[in-house]
Amino acid sequence: MSKNRSIRTSIKSRLVLSYITMLIVPIILTVLVALLAGLYYFSDAQTAYDVKSKIYPFGEIIDERDKLFAAIKLTSIEVPENFQNEIYIKKLEEKLIALNSGIIVRKNDQIVYSSSTVSDFNTKEYLPKFGEYVKSITVPYRNTKIGLILSQQDFYFKDKGKGSVFLATNVEPLKKAFNKFHITVSIFIIMILILTNGTLTLIVARSIIKPLYKLKSAANEIKEGNLDFQITTDSKDEIGEVCIAFEEMRARLKKSINVQLQYEENRKELMTNISHDLKTPITAIKGYIEGIRDGVADTPEKTSKYINTIYTKASDVDKLIDELFLYSKLDLNKFAFNFTKVNVYQYIEDCIEELYFHLLEKNITINHHPISVEPIYVIADVQQLKRVFINVIENAVKYMDKVYGEINIIINQDESSIIVEIKDNGQGIPIDALPYIFDRFYRVDPARNISTGGSGLGLSIAKKIIEQHGGYIRAHSVEGEGTSMVFTLKKYKSGDML
Incomplete structure (x- = not known):
């Protein structure tokens, strides 16, 4: 394993990087999905509001609605009779259409006017009573229910009749858009988390598990006594360093075994050489002794020659043993x-x-x-x-x-x-x-x-x-x-x- 620390990526750093990526990537993708889903679904909702007049973006609908209701409240105080003036109400209704809203005017308990945007809804029995304010109501419509945001302003007509003007906004398209948006974004968040975390986990795991499998395989090879292989790795992390250390261990182990085999071979050779070099003089000594014993050395001169030869051969053996002993001590580093x-x-x-x-x-x-x-x-x-x-x-x-x-x-x-x-x-x-x-x-x-x-x-x-x-x-x-x-x-x- 280059061992250059400057280019090494540690497992800890890799895990931290993968953790950060697991946070950032899903957030970015979720934001993108939310933007695309919002554009898609809320454009459908916008189409539901798109009739004949000006279309306001969703961000402006509430503001425009509040401004319009403030004008209605002021009219109810200053000129309440305008709510019986169909021309005034028609002009007001034109502004409300763009907000998918309508106006309902009630005198005493009778509905005197209902905008076309809410006239299809059976709202009379669901409207709050005079002085009873609610912010929203749900009314039945074609085997379903429709949610309406309701703003109420109570006042008195000049003839002392109780009057109420209601500003009703149909939020059903918006609710449907929000529901679809929520479901879509939730599904995509789950998918993004699964794919992102799964992919990053797989990448990190492979970078860790693959070298570990190599180490396991190498350990099995060594266990079986096979050292004729090489461990290679591209990892620059701690596991890569372990692989390099394992390869060095394998190489040293192989070298050590080869040295031991060589020592064994040398030992066998040494024993053979010692046997040969000792056998030659000993055989000669035995021969000369047998000559003396059998009477071959039948003169004092021959006997003296045989004895001198025996002494020389014995001295050679003694010298060989001394040199062998010295060499052994030197070889074992035990000579002082x-x-x-x-x-x-x-x-x-x-x-x-x-x-x-x-x-x-x-x-x-x-x-x-x-x-x-x-x-x-x-x-x-x-x-x-x-x-x-x-x-x-x-x-x-x-x-x-x-x-x-x-x-x-x-x-x-x-x-x-x-x-x-x-x-x-x-x-x-x-x-x-x-x-x-x-x-x-x-x-x-x-x-x-x-x-x-x-x-x-x-x-x-x-x-x-x-x-x-x-x-x-x-x-x-x-x-x-x-x-x-x-x-x-x-x-x-x-x-x-x-």
């Missing part, structure tokens, strides 16, 4: 090193002095090439570093094919390390064998026999020791010209912990 400050020039001179006469007997000269007269110090375990020099030089001696051999120890340095090169003029190492010379029990000579020299652990031990010193060891060789073993040691600096 004693690091000290060492003058590398003086140390190499001491090693050369110790080996000089032994090499001289084999017509091999050894030379040291320092880079300066000033001492250079390194951090090293004196005894184990000596083992490195001996193992490398013994290896050079073993493969020396020149009448006059030569070994040169060349010192170089960089900012933090000393680079030691041990170069010989021996037969060299075949290029196909060069990558394996530091493997345990590997011999360039295919005949695996201790009598050919060495246990096959010398360079492996040298490599382990140098690596524990924080350096590396490499080999360069040209067949027929010789081999260079190069290893590094850390320079000593003031303040270094030993």
Whole structure:
């Protein structure tokens, strides 16, 4: 999982975003639906009001109605007889038609005038009595009931008769429009909520569940012992990070198992090599002992030769066991090193002095090439570093094919390390064998026999020791010209912990 926090979208952020979307989107869609439904249904209601005169928008109907009723109230006070004047009432009625309203004039208990917009309704028995005010009435009409908004103004005619003028507005089209509007909007709100929440839930759930299914599948594969797969994810959230961590775990687990298998293979190979290298001298020892026991060594000279050979073979076995024990401790990081400050020039001179006469007997000269007269110090375990020099030089001696051999120890340095090169003029190492010379029990000579020299652990031990010193060891060789073993040691600096 890129792990870039700047582009990562957390599950928490995604859920918050989805929650906000679930609020905002339904509100916006509901408003749009309400506007469209209002335009549609209230235009139908408007058509119901659309007769021959001016049509007022719904927002103005109530205001116009109130203004007209105020004029009616003023007329009832100042000129009440106008409500018996048909010309005045007709003019008033023309204004009321646009409001889907009508006027009813009552004198005493008799209806003296009823507008055409309300004349079809049987309103007489439903009208309130003189002095009894109600705001609305419901009257029967063609097997249904019609709602009327009612405004009442009571007054007295000049002949002392009780008069009442009613302003009645038919709100049935408006009621029907509101009912249809309410039903439509309610249905659409439910649909919008279901679709919006369902869609967003599905999107968020898929982004979470899909990677979880991958993790479940990967866990099942691992449970079945299959690690040859890869977990991929495009998620940038916490689950994506879990997938990346799971993939890293799978890769490390596979690597660990491969290492364990390699260790097991190496262990089997090690046991085979140990068995082979121990069996050869032991078989020889048994043979010489049987020779002594059976009387084959029938002279003191033969007996002495057999005993010396037995001792030599036993010493080889003892050396092999010691080197094997040392290698095992180095391999398990259980060997205790004693690091000290060492003058590398003086140390190499001491090693050369110790080996000089032994090499001289084999017509091999050894030379040291320092880079300066000033001492250079390194951090090293004196005894184990000596083992490195001996193992490398013994290896050079073993493969020396020149009448006059030569070994040169060349010192170089960089900012933090000393680079030691041990170069010989021996037969060299075949290029196909060069990558394996530091493997345990590997011999360039295919005949695996201790009598050919060495246990096959010398360079492996040298490599382990140098690596524990924080350096590396490499080999360069040209067949027929010789081999260079190069290893590094850390320079000593003031303040270094030993």
